[in-house]
Amino acid sequence: MTSDNAGVVAVTNKGRSHSKATNLTLKQIFALQALNGVRIRTDWFPHHIAESSIPTARPPFGENDIIIASAHTISHQFHSLPAQPQPETQSLSLNPSPFRPHCRADQQLYLWQGPNTPPSTTITHPVIEHLASLATRASLCDTRNYGAGLHKFHLFCNIFSIPETDRLPAAFELLHSFALWAVSDLSESSISSVLQVSTSIPYEPISVSVMRKYLAAVHAWHIAQGWPPPLSDNHHARINWSLRGLDNLVTSRCKPLYPPITFDMLHAIKVTLELSDPFDACIWAMASCAFFWMMRFSEVSVGSRAAFNPTKHLTRKDVFMGTDLSGKSYARLDLPSAKTACPGEIQSVFIVTEGSLCPVVTLHNLASVVPVLPNDPLFSWHNHTGEICPMIKQRALE
Structure with a gap:
């Protein structure tokens, strides 16, 4: 299959995507391959190349391979698939803010700031302040993994309309609420029907272990920006108590059973x-x-x-x-x-x-x-x- 859409090429070759809706479509495509004994191979080509110039078959394609000229024909090839209910998904993205400039993940810890001014931790002298800045950046060997935690935290704040002034420094109540939201999914729980609450709040649940890493990212972010650690030992104990309870409730959701491997799947693997x-x-x-x-x-x-x-x-x-x-x-x-x-x-x-x-x-x-x-x-x-x-x-x- 040839396509001018790099995203289509990537997810088709991988067989998986970060989007639940896309994964459902990929499952249908894989089922068709297994049922008909064919394999779909994908290659990218620039959109300005005419479709007539794309070869219809070339090695290593064989008689059981599908060649499709361009991205817009994909839906045509699979229009006969039985319709399946698609989950209502909401793309979670950060609202633009002057306090969060676009930068690499390893720079977000230092470049993402807040409107509040942190208390001074050194004397007012440019040399001392420069040394403090160097020490702060050198304290962490690898800050790339902190970006995901900060991104998740600000997503939560956007969803619940938390003002920028309350995000840095963040109160215990805010971080406790962040932890509860991040590992929960009321849309898949009987709790929503019991409490009769709206499920319009978007969820993007993570595991408890990842949540603890995200809290560590927020903790490091406060220190890197010159603020005291946001959580005391007692605060950590209270949050861990809640996370342990939620972990017991959502273990089956966090680790769902994988679908069984079938003979059709093995045949599909073998022919490729x-x-x-x-x-x-x-x-x-x-x-x-x-x-x-x-x-x-x-x-x-x-x-x-x-x-x-x-x-x-x-x-x-x-x-x-x-x-x-x-x-x-x-x-x-x-x-x-x-x-x-x-x-x-x-x-x-x-x-x-x-x-x-x-x-x-x-x-x-x-x-x-x-x-x-x-x-x-x-x-x-x-x-x-x-x-x-x-x-x-x-x-x-x-």
Whole structure:
């Protein structure tokens, strides 16, 4: 698929978006691909290029690929999809303010200010004041992560019409309210119907752990702007009490169950991979084995190359191929570590051949495409230099 819309290209290639409404559309697109055995590939082209000059097919596109000339044809291709109710979403964005100039996230801690003048913390001398400014900026090694917390705080203030003068310094009542709002979503809770309150207030809930980081960002913002810390130990204790209660209420919402993986999804994944390629062969072996052996993704991947440990992760010698008494091929995995196993205990899992998605076949293919030594990672591939690499979780998800 070719499009002049960079956003369409990005979310289609990733398969996900920050927008709930877009994610619903992407799910429909993926369902169509799985149902029809096709794959949509996306490329960007400048809007001024004529559609007639765009090639209708080129490698690596194949007979099961969809080529669409431009962005406006996407809706035409999928107009026959059954309509699904779209959630009412409100784009949450900051109101423009002279106190919050446009800048990088790592500069917001210092450049976003308030109308109030902070109390003096040094004598009035340009050298001393300059040294204090240098010390403030050097106190934090990385301030990029604070930008998200400040952005969320000002969103809350905009929604509830908090004046700029009350944001810096912020009172305990304001920050406590900010914490309650940020982790709640009354639109998905029975509380709204019990209290008969309006659900017109927009919500963009985050987890309790992230909320604590956002409070730390507001705390750092106050100090960087010359104000005392906004919360005392007693204030933190009260906010943590509320967050703990809300965490108990919204755990099911914060961590929803993932939809089940289906055979159609596996078929859709398989047709997009080139099984003679070492990387793709490893990805397909991981997907097939994780599905049929009911393994967690962390059991077929590692966090980093240095994290691979033969005593904890599967190696090639942990796989045994055989034939049962009825003459049917099977595979056995000897798990070096498992959640249900005692320390040092090895658990074995078995699987027989299972049609076109069979993990036994995928393991045979992986062994032929990526030949390695017995102590090398089971799910591994070799790069352009021939070096054997364990499959890293983040690289696989990309």
